[in-house]
Amino acid sequence: MIDLLEKYPKVVEDEVVFWYKAAPASAFPENGGACVKYKDLQIAVFNFSRKGEWYACQNLCPHRMQMILSRGMIGSSGEEPKVACPFHKKTFSLKTGENLNGDTCAITTYPVKIEDGYVYVGFDSGYS
Numbered sequence: 001m002i003d004l005l006e007k008y009p010k011v012v013e014d015e016v017v018f019w020y021k022a023a024p025a026s027a028f029p030e031n032g033g034a035c036v037k038y039k040d041l042q043i044a045v046f047n048f049s050r051k052g053e054w055y056a057c058q059n060l061c062p063h064r065m066q067m068i069l070s071r072g073m074i075g076s077s078g079e080e081p082k083v084a085c086p087f088h089k090k091t092f093s094l095k096t097g098e099n100l101n102g103d104t105c106a107i108t109t110y111p112v113k114i115e116d117g118y119v120y121v122g123f124d125s126g127y128s
């Protein structure tokens with residue numbers, strides 16, 4: 001189980017060395033998420049269209065090791081964008097990955113950019 005989590009080391013945003021061209025932005029539902037694969041990783045990408053923002057995080061919920069977060073409900077706690085796991089409602093910050101309502105470990109979040117209608121997810125040298 002721990003091995004699975006170790007596949008998602010923290011990404012240092014200032015040290016992104018590779019932008020993965022994930023999919024056309026139009027492939028992601030408004031105010032919702034979808035899962036993309038990069039190598040053997042599952043990455044949840046969220047189109048937070050209500051705020052005009054995009055986020056990405058590991059699809060793996062660390063609570064019961066379920067690949068599910070892309071199907072979670074997104075929202076905000078004040079200024080903090082968050083996703084709630086559909087299984088047991090553990091909630092994670094989409095900025096920091098911190099678990100906002102319990103003691104489950106944090107998730108990894110990824111930088112996202114949109115260019116020419118495509119979604120790109122950033123990885124640092126820890127993923128090469």
Ligand code: FES
Binds near residue numbers: 061
């Ligand atoms: S599996 Fe995600 S909250 Fe339990």
